[in-house]
Amino acid sequence: MDVIYDTVLKIKDSVDVYISTGEPDICTIQFYHINTREKLSIRIAPEFGEVLAALDGVSPIAELMSSLGFVMDHGEFEEIIEYLLARGILEKPSFTDPDSRYSRQINFLSDWISGIPAHEAHKQIVASDVVVFGVGAIGSSIAIQLARAGVSRFILVDNKLLSLQSSERHPYFSTEAIGDFKVDALKRHLEKINCDINVTCIREKLLPHTELSRLVDRASVVVNTADEPYIGHTSIKLGRYLWGKKIPLYVAGGFDAHLMSTGDFYVPGESVCVDCCSGFFSAALVDWKPSYKIHKTNESKTHVVGGSGGTFSMSLFSASYAAIQILNYIAGGDAYKSRLSRRGEYIVGKGEIEWVSIKGRGDCSVCGK
Numbered sequence: 001m002d003v004i005y006d007t008v009l010k011i012k013d014s015v016d017v018y019i020s021t022g023e024p025d026i027c028t029i030q031f032y033h034i035n036t037r038e039k040l041s042i043r044i045a046p047e048f049g050e051v052l053a054a055l056d057g058v059s060p061i062a063e064l065m066s067s068l069g070f071v072m073d074h075g076e077f078e079e080i081i082e083y084l085l086a087r088g089i090l091e092k093p094s095f096t097d098p099d100s101r102y103s104r105q106i107n108f109l110s111d112w113i114s115g116i117p118a119h120e121a122h123k124q125i126v127a128s129d130v131v132v133f134g135v136g137a138i139g140s141s142i143a144i145q146l147a148r149a150g151v152s153r154f155i156l157v158d159n160k161l162l163s164l165q166s167s168e169r170h171p172y173f174s175t176e177a178i179g180d181f182k183v184d185a186l187k188r189h190l191e192k193i194n195c196d197i198n199v200t201c202i203r204e205k206l207l208p209h210t211e212l213s214r215l216v217d218r219a220s221v222v223v224n225t226a227d228e229p230y231i232g233h234t235s236i237k238l239g240r241y242l243w244g245k246k247i248p249l250y251v252a253g254g255f256d257a258h259l260m261s262t263g264d265f266y267v268p269g270e271s272v273c274v275d276c277c278s279g280f281f282s283a284a285l286v287d288w289k290p291s292y293k294i295h296k297t298n299e300s301k302t303h304v305v306g307g308s309g310g311t312f313s314m315s316l317f318s319a320s321y322a323a324i325q326i327l328n329y330i331a332g333g334d335a336y337k338s339r340l341s342r343r344g345e346y347i348v349g350k351g352e353i354e355w356v357s358i359k360g361r362g363d364c365s366v367c368g369k
């Protein structure tokens, strides 16, 4: 007996099947990947649809075929089964507990990350260390999304306190937490999501002399949203250090009133480096001089009176975009690669994302892009 007939198979949970039987001896079966929206169609003997429907992930194929009285040319049958396995329509039942906390995500990873079993991709997410500089609206929303996806170790770096104004855009805001360090309030929020999570709080501002090795050397990915003293400067400091350590840096959108930016993902050896990106935008924006109208009695505060504004929904766009790229990277995917060295911004007035391709200096000794 051929191996395939002893195999136990099932249709993937993330695949919908539509069968149309308009013709007498042939039917069209359309498979629809719910996660990735991809479609696949085959035309085959109508009885094959009955075999597909009978695949229960428990009984070997030979047993199902004999109970259905189904007969088909062996070579042709094996070929179609191999094809459906290769296209991710059929699978061998895995040991994912459908009631487990991450079963839906693992189901999604099975379509999103190719070349690695979904539970392995998920383990890589859980085993990741993420360091977040700046836990305002965007940094905290990224941390929360990664924690919900299973990331279990975080270092949070921010010296600011939660204020009443934080209620607008900080997802972990509560009135009882006003006056607490942001990192402490976020840590409590993350622990409510996952009681096994390990969060270290650093109540400091990232400064030119800050010693980075104690903070980032173990990181799988570092996220920077620290806009004080200025995100361009903090990103250069982090980007240069991390490139040498081969640790990726995500500079998440939101800075300079670009609340709906996709941000920049610096992946050593793959993207342009942080110096090239900075040089590219300095040249592109040479005539652009922002003017900030800070109220005279309020100079010590970061709240810009009469300046830019935005909603929590807008910061969530940037945070979600960044979190998706980071998750793809740490799970072992390659979808993030097509967005490297490009910066997009969702223009609310138009309802479109405008993209800029970032060109490095060809002779750059760091990235050579």
Ligand SMILES: [Zn+2]
Binding pocket: 272, 273, 274, 275, 276, 277, 360, 361, 364, 365, 366, 367, 368, 369
């Ligand atoms: Zn470069």
